[in-house]
Amino acid sequence: MTQTYYDRKYDSKTPFRTLQMFLNVTWQRTVGIMLLNIIKAAPLWVAPLYLEFVLGAARVPEEYPPHAILWASIAYVVIMLQNVITHTWYAVITSKFIRSMERRLRDALVRRLQQLSLAFYSNSESGRLQAKILRDVEDVSTLGRIYYDSLIASFIGITFTIVICICKDPWMLLAFAILVPAGVFLRRLFRSKMRAYNKAFRMEMETMASQTAEMVDMVPVTRAHGVEEHELGKMDERLQDVYDKGVRIDKLNAKFHAGAWITMEMGKFAILVIGLYFARGGHITPERIALYYSLYQIISMQMGNIMRMIPQLSRGMEGIRSIGEVLESPDIEYNNGKERVNTIVGDITFDNVHFSYDGKDIAAIQGFNLDIKRGECVAFVGESGAGKSTLMNLCIGFWRTQQGRIMIDGKDVNDLDMRSVRRHVAVVPQHTILFSASLRDNICYGLSDVPEEQVWAAIDNANLRSVVAEMPEGLDTRIGENGVKLSGGQRQRVAIARAMIRDPKLIILDEATSALDVISEREVQEAIERLVAGRTTFIVAHRLSTIRHANRVVVMKNGKCIELGTQDELMEREGEFYELRRLQA
Numbered sequence: 001m002t003q004t005y006y007d008r009k010y011d012s013k014t015p016f017r018t019l020q021m022f023l024n025v026t027w028q029r030t031v032g033i034m035l036l037n038i039i040k041a042a043p044l045w046v047a048p049l050y051l052e053f054v055l056g057a058a059r060v061p062e063e064y065p066p067h068a069i070l071w072a073s074i075a076y077v078v079i080m081l082q083n084v085i086t087h088t089w090y091a092v093i094t095s096k097f098i099r100s101m102e103r104r105l106r107d108a109l110v111r112r113l114q115q116l117s118l119a120f121y122s123n124s125e126s127g128r129l130q131a132k133i134l135r136d137v138e139d140v141s142t143l144g145r146i147y148y149d150s151l152i153a154s155f156i157g158i159t160f161t162i163v164i165c166i167c168k169d170p171w172m173l174l175a176f177a178i179l180v181p182a183g184v185f186l187r188r189l190f191r192s193k194m195r196a197y198n199k200a201f202r203m204e205m206e207t208m209a210s211q212t213a214e215m216v217d218m219v220p221v222t223r224a225h226g227v228e229e230h231e232l233g234k235m236d237e238r239l240q241d242v243y244d245k246g247v248r249i250d251k252l253n254a255k256f257h258a259g260a261w262i263t264m265e266m267g268k269f270a271i272l273v274i275g276l277y278f279a280r281g282g283h284i285t286p287e288r289i290a291l292y293y294s295l296y297q298i299i300s301m302q303m304g305n306i307m308r309m310i311p312q313l314s315r316g317m318e319g320i321r322s323i324g325e326v327l328e329s330p331d332i333e334y335n336n337g338k339e340r341v342n343t344i345v346g347d348i349t350f351d352n353v354h355f356s357y358d359g360k361d362i363a364a365i366q367g368f369n370l371d372i373k374r375g376e377c378v379a380f381v382g383e384s385g386a387g388k389s390t391l392m393n394l395c396i397g398f399w400r401t402q403q404g405r406i407m408i409d410g411k412d413v414n415d416l417d418m419r420s421v422r423r424h425v426a427v428v429p430q431h432t433i434l435f436s437a438s439l440r441d442n443i444c445y446g447l448s449d450v451p452e453e454q455v456w457a458a459i460d461n462a463n464l465r466s467v468v469a470e471m472p473e474g475l476d477t478r479i480g481e482n483g484v485k486l487s488g489g490q491r492q493r494v495a496i497a498r499a500m501i502r503d504p505k506l507i508i509l510d511e512a513t514s515a516l517d518v519i520s521e522r523e524v525q526e527a528i529e530r531l532v533a534g535r536t537t538f539i540v541a542h543r544l545s546t547i548r549h550a551n552r553v554v555v556m557k558n559g560k561c562i563e564l565g566t567q568d569e570l571m572e573r574e575g576e577f578y579e580l581r582r583l584q585a
Contacts, residue, residue, distance in 0.1 A: 009021055010323075010328060011328075012320055012321040012323070012324025012325075012328060015316075015317040015320035016317075019140065019144065022104055022144075023098070023144055024100070024101075029097075033093070033152060034156060036086060036090050037090065037152055037153055037156055038156055038160075039082070039086050040083050040086035040087045040089075040090050041083075041153060041156065041157070042079045042082070042083070043083055044298060045157075045160050045298075046079055047294060048290075048291050048294030048295050048297075049291070050072065051294055052288065052294075055286060055290050056285070056287045057069055059285070059287065094145070094148040094149065097144070097148065098141055102137055102138075102140075105137045105140060105323065106133055106137055108327055109132065109133050109137070109326055109327065112326055112327050112329070112332075115332050115333060116329060116331050116332060116333070117332065117398070117400075118393065118398045119331045119358065119399070120329055120331035122357075123358075125210035125213075127206065127207075127208075127212060127214070128207070128209065128210050129326070131205060131206045131210075132206075132323055132325070135205060135209075136202070136319040136322045136323050137319070137323070138319075139316050139318070139319030140319045140320055140323065142315075143312070143313065143317070143319070143320075146309050146316070150306070151306070153302070154302035154303070154305050157298055157299065157301070157302035158299055158302050158303070160298075161295050161299040161302075164295055168288075169284075169288075169292075186256065186307060190255070190310070191310075194252060194253075194311060195314055195317075195318065197245070197248055197249045197252055198314050198318040199318055200245050201242075201245045201246060201249055202318055202319075202322055204241050204242050204245050206322075207238065208238050208242055211235065211238050212235075215234075215235060218231070252311075253311040256307070256311065257307075257311075264300040264303065267296060267300055268297070268300065271292055271293050271296045272293065275288075275293065276289070333397070335418060335419050336417075338415060338416055338417040338418075339415055339416050340416075340417045341417070341420050341421055344421060344424045344425075345374045345505065346372075346373075346374035346375060346409075346505045346506055346535065346536030347373060347374050347407075347409050347410065347536075348372040348395065348406070348407070348408060348506070348536065349371050350368050350369055350371075350395075350404070350406055351404050351406070351407065352367055352368070352403065353367070353368040353394065353401050353403070353406060354366060354367060354368075354404055355394055355402055356402060362559075364387050364390045364559050365390055365391060365394065365559040366560050367404075368387075368404075368561055369561070370554065370561065370564070373536075374505075374536055375534055375535065375536060376537075376551050376552070377537040377549055377550045377552075378539070378550060378551065378552050378553075378554060379539040379540075379541055379547035379550035379552070379553045379554065380538060380541070380553075380554045380556060381542070381544065381547065381553060381554070381555055381577065381580060382555055382557055382576075383557065384542075386556040386557050386558065386559070387556050387558070387559040387560075388556055389510055389540060390559075391556075392427075392508050392510060392538060394406060395413075395508070396421070396422060396508070397416075397418035397421065400414065401414075408421060408506075423502070424502075424504055424505045424506065425505070425506045425507075425508070426498075426499030426500075426502055426504035426506075426507050426508070426531075427507075427508045428492070428499055428507070428508070428509050428510070428528075429510045429511070430510055430511035432483065432491040432492055434479060434483035434486075434494060435481070436479075436480055436481040437478060438473075438475065438476045438477060438479070439468065439474075439475050439477055439479055439494070440455065440475040440476060442483070442494055442498065443455060443458060443459070443494060443498050443501060444498075444501060445498055447501065447502070450501065457500075458497040458498075458500040458501040459497055461496075461497070461500050461527060461530045461531065462494070462497035462500055462527045463524075464490075464493050464497055467486075467493070489523055493524060493527055496527045496528065496531055497527075499531060500530075500531055504535065505535060505536060506536045506537075506538075507531060507532055507535050507536070507537045507538070508537075508538045508540070509528060509532075509537065509539045509540065509541075509546075510540045511540055511542065525546065528546075529549065543584065545584075547567070548567075551566070552564065552565060552566060553565065553566070553570055555575075555576045555577050555580075562575075562576055563575055563576050
């Protein structure tokens with residue numbers, strides 16, 4: 001999976017440039033949008049001139065013949081009516097631009113989420129990531145609408161007003177010029193607080209999204225222990241935090257809007273007072289006062305729009321910075337340009353492997369060495385935290401070794417495109433992850449056009465035929481979110497069928513039967529025996545009853561291999577494995 005142009009060029013430090021990139025802004029498109037905006041907004045620009053014309057015709061009718069009034073009025077009506085067509089056209093065009101931007105943003109996000117390493121996910125919560133895809137993209141979309149619907153229109157409106165003033169009376173520019181520094185001053189006054197408050201609110205919303213997702217997952221545990229009130233209390237605290245930070249932003253925005261409004265209104269007052277002074281002195285006519293006031297209305301409206309947009313701009317810019325936490329994350333699993341493999345044989349070598357998790361002083365894996373031949377079944381046992389699962393994740397490239405090498409068929413995994421390698425690997429974890437779809441979809445996940453006989457062969461090998469027979473719609477029965485309609489043993493057998501149908505060469509069984517009852521364990525164990533036959537297999541286990549078919553056993557402690565051999569050899573040594581077996585006897 002390659003990076004797109006958009007996530008390669010994403011830069012949260014220059015959010016406006018990034019917005020333009022995702023909007024695919026070109027000079028041709030910008031010119032076209034501006035021309036269409038000028039045409040659709042023509043009634044707004046023409047209204048002050050028509051007002052001046054009407055007042056002049058009323059004051060000195062002899063200077064305005066009837067036919068001139070008629071044609072001027074018809075022209076004004078035509079200019080107003082064309083807005084229906086041009087505004088609709090403009091709205092459709094800009095909507096396509098913005099919806100395309102949303103799609104590109106979300107596409108870039110989901111692509112990057114597929115590329116990020118497990119190191120990123122170990123420090124991220126799913127609720128926060130969902131908020132970035134949904135809420136933050138929506139904020140950036142709002143920013144895009146502001147760009148097209150307000151910023152461009154305001155720029156054109158201000159430009160038009162300046163041109164009219166230059167043509168009519170350049171001195172009036174002095175009155176309008178006070179708006180610009182006033183707007184700049186207000187923005188500078190509130191900018192830092194707006195950014196800080198929006199970031200705090202965004203972080204609080206992400207935390208709430210994460211906590212809500214966790215609360216939903218914990219409902220069975222919460223109900224079982226009768227601690228609903230405790231869970232509600234935690235959510236009430238979070239909701240109160242969101243409320244407090246939301247109110248704080250609203251107060252700040254209210255102050256900003258009030259400052260913007262009083263600035264505009266004081267400008268209107270100044271125009272009327274100055275106009276009255278010059279009209280009483282005979283320097284300008286009443287209709288010229290109306291023209292200036294109308295022009296000021298336009299420019300103040302556009303400046304007011306810009307100033308009212310600033311809170312939304314700040315929120316949209318924060319959305320861009322938030323999305324950058326994903327699109328700019330360096331924790332990427334790089335596979336591009338590396339050797340792709342069409343198949344693997346199953347020879348695995350661990351050569352002096354070292355690995356430490358970020359922020360941990362003690363290494364998870366220390367100087368681990370092991371040669372495994374194709375078709376061999378090796379069990380990894382030891383207390384929790386010994387490094388067994390970490391070693392499995394290193395083997396399939398979820399993590400990268402910091403020292404030493406892991407070889408698959410004599411090739412360093414760091415030189416291989418691990419996506420192609422994993423197509424020949426099956427992992428059956430302790431907690432099977434299923435999705436809300438049909439049983440068939442879960443078994444055939446990621447595959448297309450699988451022959452029916454291949455599906456049923458996998459079902460039979462996984463001891464699932466009786467389960468399918470009990471389903472109301474057979475293989476097409478939906479099994480609910482995370483397979484909630486299945487028992488633990490049934491979910492494990494679905495995972496085994498999912499592995500079987502891919503015909504893997506390397507199998508990793510990570511505590512695959514530890515959470516099952518005796519009967520379910522026997523059914524799953526029978527399915528596992530069929531799965532591992534003739535394939536290189538790693539079994540991570542606490543319960544030693546699940547490793548009876550292992551050719552060798554690796555006993556791990558503190559990230560090291562402290563014992564290695566067959567089960568009979570290890571029992572004869574009466575060491576760590578002997579003690580484990582004795583405790584489980």
